[in-house]
Amino acid sequence: MRTARASCLFWAIVFLFLSLPILPLLGGSLADYPNRNDARLIVWILDWVWYALWTPGADIATGPINAPAPAQLTSSDWFYTAQLVFGPLHAFTANAILSANLTAWLTYPLAALCLERLARRLGSDPLPALVAGLFFALASRRVPFNIHLLQNANFLLPLVALAILNLFDKPDFKRALVAIAAFLLATMSALYGAFFAAFTGVITLALAWARPTPHRIRATAYALGAACAAGAVSLIILQPWLLRTGTEIRPLPLTDGSWSTYGSAVLGITRVDPASALSFTLPVIALLATFAAVRETRLRRGVLFALTLWAIGALLGPGFPAGMKGLLSQTPLTFLAYPDRQQIIADLGRGLLLALGLTGLQRIPVRPLQPLAAAALAILILATRGTAFLEGTFTSPPAFAADREAYQAVASAARKTTSGRERAQTGPLLELPLRLPNPPGKGIPTAPDSMLGQSLHRLELIDGYTGYHPPHRGFILDSIGRLPSANALKDLRRATRLEWILLRPHPDWSGYQPPRASIVAFLRNTPEVDELLEFDGWTLAHLHPVAPSDWSRAIASGTDRTRTALGTDASLLTTRGAEGQLRTTALPPAGRANQFLRVDVSLQNTGKTAWPVNITSPRALMLDFGTDRPRGRFQEGSLQRTTPFPANLAVVVAVGWERKDKTSAAVPLQFLPLPRDLPAGEKLHFPALLRYPQAPGKYELTLQVVQMDAGKPMDLDVPVLTQTIRIVP
Numbered sequence: 135m136r137t138a139r140a141s142c143l144f145w146a147i148v149f150l151f152l153s154l155p156i157l158p159l160l161g162g163s164l165a166d167y168p169n170r171n172d173a174r175l176i177v178w179i180l181d182w183v184w185y186a187l188w189t190p191g192a193d194i195a196t197g198p199i200n201a202p203a204p205a206q207l208t209s210s211d212w213f214y215t216a217q218l219v220f221g222p223l224h225a226f227t228a229n230a231i232l233s234a235n236l237t238a239w240l241t242y243p244l245a246a247l248c249l250e251r252l253a254r255r256l257g258s259d260p261l262p263a264l265v266a267g268l269f270f271a272l273a274s275r276r277v278p279f280n281i282h283l284l285q286n287a288n289f290l291l292p293l294v295a296l297a298i299l300n301l302f303d304k305p306d307f308k309r310a311l312v313a314i315a316a317f318l319l320a321t322m323s324a325l326y327g328a329f330f331a332a333f334t335g336v337i338t339l340a341l342a343w344a345r346p347t348p349h350r351i352r353a354t355a356y357a358l359g360a361a362c363a364a365g366a367v368s369l370i371i372l373q374p375w376l377l378r379t380g381t382e383i384r385p386l387p388l389t390d391g392s393w394s395t396y397g398s399a400v401l402g403i404t405r406v407d408p409a410s411a412l413s414f415t416l417p418v419i420a421l422l423a424t425f426a427a428v429r430e431t432r433l434r435r436g437v438l439f440a441l442t443l444w445a446i447g448a449l450l451g452p453g454f455p456a457g458m459k460g461l462l463s464q465t466p467l468t469f470l471a472y473p474d475r476q477q478i479i480a481d482l483g484r485g486l487l488l489a490l491g492l493t494g495l496q497r498i499p500v501r502p503l504q505p506l507a508a509a510a511l512a513i514l515i516l517a518t519r520g521t522a523f524l525e526g527t528f529t530s531p532p533a534f535a536a537d538r539e540a541y542q543a544v545a546s547a548a549r550k551t552t553s554g555r556e557r558a559q560t561g562p563l564l565e566l567p568l569r570l571p572n573p574p575g576k577g578i579p580t581a582p583d584s585m586l587g588q589s590l591h592r593l594e595l596i597d598g599y600t601g602y603h604p605p606h607r608g609f610i611l612d613s614i615g616r617l618p619s620a621n622a623l624k625d626l627r628r629a630t631r632l633e634w635i636l637l638r639p640h641p642d643w644s645g646y647q648p649p650r651a652s653i654v655a656f657l658r659n660t661p662e663v664d665e666l667l668e669f670d671g672w673t674l675a676h677l678h679p680v681a682p683s684d685w686s687r688a689i690a691s692g693t694d695r696t697r698t699a700l701g702t703d704a705s706l707l708t709t710r711g712a713e714g715q716l717r718t719t720a721l722p723p724a725g726r727a728n729q730f731l732r733v734d735v736s737l738q739n740t741g742k743t744a745w746p747v748n749i750t751s752p753r754a755l756m757l758d759f760g761t762d763r764p765r766g767r768f769q770e771g772s773l774q775r776t777t778p779f780p781a782n783l784a785v786v787v788a789v790g791w792e793r794k795d796k797t798s799a800a801v802p803l804q805f806l807p808l809p810r811d812l813p814a815g816e817k818l819h820f821p822a823l824l825r826y827p828q829a830p831g832k833y834e835l836t837l838q839v840v841q842m843d844a845g846k847p848m849d850l851d852v853p854v855l856t857q858t859i860r861i862v863p
Contacts, residue, residue, distance in 0.1 A: 141250055145243035145267065153239065155524050156279060160235035162535065163528035165280040168406055174531055174582035175599055176281050179213055180237070181230045181589045184221045195374035199585060199598025200607070201562040201630055202690040208375045209600035211324035216284050230589065231534060238281040241289055246271035248292035249482070253489035255299055256436030261508045262492030268512060270485035272519035274407050274477040278526030286326040286475055291482045294320055294331045295338040298357050302342040305353035310360045317364035322371070329470065330478050334443065335361070341439045392452070399451035400444075402484065404474040410518045415511070416484050419491035420444070426494020433490050440486035447480025533586035540672045544636060545591035547667055551676055561633025561679055562594035564626070566653070568614065571644040580638070596630045605750040606689050606699035612809035612820070618648065618656030621819055625810055627662070629685040629700065632677065639671035699748040702811040704783050707841055707850060713741035714812075714852040716787070716839055724860045725826040733824055735787065737808065737839065738817040741851070745812040745841075749781035780805045780842045785812070788847050790836040791827045794858075801827045803847065830861050 164173040179197075186192035197207035213220075216237050223233035246267035253263040270292075276283055297316035301309050320331030339357055343350060369376065398404070401413040420441070427437035453473040488511070495504040533541060544563070552560045565584045581599035588595055596610060609629065616622035626632045635657065643650040657663050657675045667674040682690075688701025698704050717736040725731060739745055780786045789804040806822045827833060837855040840847035 138247070138251060141247050142243070144264075145246045145250075145271075148246070148268070149239070149242045149271070152520060152523060153242075153279070156526075156528070159528045160239070161229065161232045163530045164231060164235070165278065165526045165528055167278050167280045167526040168275075168282060170529065171579060171582040171599055173281055174586055175210060176213070176284060177230050177234045177531075178582070178585040178589060179207065179210055180216060180220045180234050181224070181586075182207070183213060184217055184224055185589070185592075187217070187221070197598075197600075198562075198588060198592070198594040199581075199600070200604040201594040201596050202686050203604035203606065204690055204692050205374045205378065206598060206600060206604065208378045209602040209604075211285055211326075212322070212372065212375065213284060213324060214322035214371070215287075215319050215327075216323070230586075231531070234281050238284055239279070241283055241287045242271045242276070244289040245273075245276075245287075245292075248289045248296065249485050252292040252296050252299075253436075253486055255296060256439065256486060256490065257430075257432045257493065258436070258486075258489035259493045259496065259504070261505060262489040265492060265508045265512050265515070266485045266489035269412075269488055269515050269519070270481060272515060272523060273481035273485070274402065274404065275475065277519050277522040279523055280526065285324045286330060286478055287323055288330075288478050288481065290316075290320040290323060290327050290331040291334040291478065294335045295482075297360075298335060298338045298342060301356050301360070302345075302347065302350070302353040305349050305356045310356045313357060313360035314364050317361055318367060321364060321368040325375075326470065326475055326478075328368075330476070333446075333479055334482060337439065337442055337446070341435060341442075345435060395452045396449065399448040399474075399477065399480070402448075402477060402480065404451065404477055406474070407477070411514055412518055415514065416488060419511075420484075420487045421491075422494055423487040423491035426490060426497060429497050430494060433494065436486060436490050440483040440490065443483030444480045444487065445483070447476050447478070447483060450476045451480065531583055531586050533583045533590070537583070537587060538590070540670055541587035541590040543667075543669045543672070544587070544593070544634070544674055547674055547676065548591055548593055548634070551665070559679075560593065561631040561677075562596045563588075563591075563634035563636055564596050564614070564632055565636045565638065566614070566617075567638065567643060567646055568597060568611075570642055571646065580642075593634060596626070596632060604689075604699075605693055606748060608807075609699060609748045609810050612807070616809065616820055618653050619819075620660070622809075623660065623662065627677070627680050628683045629689060629810075631680050631682060631686055633679055635675040635677070637673040637675075693750055695750060697750075698746045698811055699750055700811045702744045702746045702748075702813070704746045704749055706783065706843060706848070707743060707745065707785075708848065712739075712743060712745065712841075712850045712852075714739050714745075714839060714850065716837060716852050716855055718837065718855060721835070721857050721859065723858075724862055727826055727830050727861050727863055728828045729826050731824045731826065733822055734819065735806070735822050736817065736819050737787075737812065739812045739814055742814050744814055745785040745808075746783055747785050747808045747811045749784045751781065780807070782842050782844065785839065785841045785850070786847075787822070788836075788838045788840045789824060790834075790838070792834045792836070793827075793829075794832040794834060799829075801833075805847075826859075826861050830863050832858065832860050835859050 164170075164177065166173065182197060183194055186194040194212075195205045195207045197205070200206050219237040219240055220233045223236055224230055227233060249270035250263045250267035253266050254260065258266070270288065273288065275286065276288070293316050297309075297313040301313055317331075317335070321328040323331075339354070342357075343354055347353070401409070401417070403409050403413055423433070423437050423440070427434040451474050492504055492508055492511070495507055548560065565580060565587075568580055570578045570580060579599060581595075581597050584595060584597065585599060606629065610626070613622045613625045613629075623632075637650060637653060640650055654666075654673055657666060657673075662677045663675050664678050665676045667676075685700045688697065689699060691701075696704060715738045719734045721731070721733065785808060787806040787808070789806060791801040793800070804825060806824075808818060809820045810818070812818055835857050839850045839852040841850060842848070
């Protein structure tokens with residue numbers, strides 16, 4: 135292609151034809167690959183950011199989920215760059231799914247275009263550059279079609295490299311502004327996109343500096359100035375995300391040192407990209423490119439640049455070296471939990487080597503060799519990556535289809551009920567159940583679709599789906615699990631100012647206990663409920679508003695390591711005379727080995743000091759829905775405790791089983807979590823599960839309130855409950 139304009143048209147036509155089979159799906163469906171729930175999360179983020187940009191008083195970083203926890207969008211990406219396309223499309227079509235899909239689709243021709251132009255800039259012939267552009271557009275994580283690639287839009291890497299190289303061609307203010315724009319597009323895209331583009335920029339700058347030119351120092355100054363300007367703007371806009379660094383982080387993935395792992399990374403084989411013919415063809419092209427560089431002076435720097443990108447991207451693919459953990463532990467890079475995404479950097483190197491290797495074939499005196507080789511590789515790419523591009527499954531989010539009218543009814547009810555009140559003063563909504571019943575016991579979480587429904591009614595949610603749990607999530611799950619209970623509802627309202635409860639239709643409750651009818655009956659007889667509405671099988675309860683409380687203010691203030699999620703002082707209770715009373719329902723004299731017994735527990739703090747329970751984890755917890763026997767009834771399979779459990783300084787109930795005849799090994803202590811902090815003078819009522827020992831025999835059961843101190847239970851001044859129980863096979 136002689137001009138960039140012609141290349142744009144060419145690549146748009148190529149991917150339009152390639153996408154023909156899936157184009158009809160883009161208006162109302164989302165690709166399930168690689169994660170169905172994350173796809174819905176991305177659409178919600180795009181919609182929320184666009185809405186907040188144009189709504190006075192809306193805080194983008196807050197994100198109206200997990201209320202009243204602050205800065206919930208900082209658990210995920212910001213996607214500001216995507217708003218340049220998504221926003222106008224959404225404003226014109228009023229279709230968030232279509233707008234998100236088209237925004238993601240546009241990155242395919244952009245990736246091909248930017249790689250092609252960079253390859254030409256490094257000395258590639260036109261035809262090899264086109265083949266390389268096709269490969270790069272369909273490279274790692276980009277097939278089948280999906281919208282997750284907005285997290286690491288690979289077109290930003292060659293775009294940043296081009297901006298720097300153009301500065302070294304002619305360093306002036308105009309090109310510096312172009313470089314600033316390119317850098318901002320990268321930093322404003324998402325965390326992974328920003329990191330990968332910055333990495334590429336550093337390598338490009340080193341390559342350009344190594345070439346002696348009359349304007350080298352001036353060009354370097356312009357490039358560094360552009361980077362500083364873009365960085366300053368990014369620091370201001372992304373401050374909420376940067377403030378989270380060092381407080382709620384994941385441990386850095388470390389390399390395992392396996393030669394097979396590194397070998398797979400070099401070949402581009404990852405957990406989402408299995409081995410293919412391309413995996414073994416491209417190293418051959420790399421050898422051709424290296425050979426061509428020796429013979430062709432104009433290609434040498436490009437080959438060195440490409441090999442560097444390939445090697446570094448592949449080496450970091452299995453994880454960060456162990457020595458880097460301390461260096462990176464207090465930086466935003468600790469959020470890079472999926473190191474194999476760094477294959478995108480290697481893909482840029484592979485794509486450039488593909489172009490330069492085919493270009494080097496011109497040195498071989500066989501005239502049609504280059505066109506034939508280019509055609510063969512293009513066919514190979516289309517036969518492998520091109521067909522895989524269309525292989526994904528698509529599903530239509532119910533929130534924008536079958537459930538749309540229900541969420542619009544919620545919006546209408548909220549407008550009528552809250553007229554005269556500021557939306558910021560309106561309490562949040564809870565949608566139940568938290569999981570659909572399919573598959574039984576470990577079904578699909580409803581939060582991602584509830585969040586899409588939130589984009590229709592705009593009420594805050596006390597639940598949510600992001601990359602991390604907020605510190606009070608365990609408390610929320612426990613409280614929901616204790617419903618229908620007046621005490622549990624009181625706890626929820628005290629912590630979140632809950633004002634709306636939305637019950638999904640009866641089929642979505644299959645297998646849950648208690649049944650939906652019990653919850654509806656509970657709401658009908660609850661004094662706090664002002665109005666109960668029914669529409670198309672859904673039930674919406676409006677509870678009278680409540681003012682902020684000590685708990686809600688503590689949650690809204692954010693993480694404080696000296697206090698629990700509900701604001702209780704997290705310290706040892708030894709010298710403070712912690713006193714209380716423990717009661718349970720009557721226990722049977724016998725039980726079956728290794729089975730569970732549900733008991734109702736009553737616990738009162740009769741002392742003068744609050745008991746800490748909801749200890750904030752040393753790091754935020756990623757979403758994980760995988761316990762076997764949760765206490766919660768509506769979050770079947772979704773309850774996750776602070777890791778490790780019990781947390782240090784938390785007050786729990788220790789369950790001991792002492793074998794009377796001493797004929798078998800001692801049974802380790804079991805711990806029952808309390809649902810929430812227990813202020814002085816308050817009483818808790820909650821259900822608990824006791825697990826009987828595996829070995830039959832006669833046991834003495836003890837229930838004792840303890841506080842964890844450096845991994846050991848410390849007795850509190852609460853009478854111990856004891857009972858003899860016979861365990862039968």
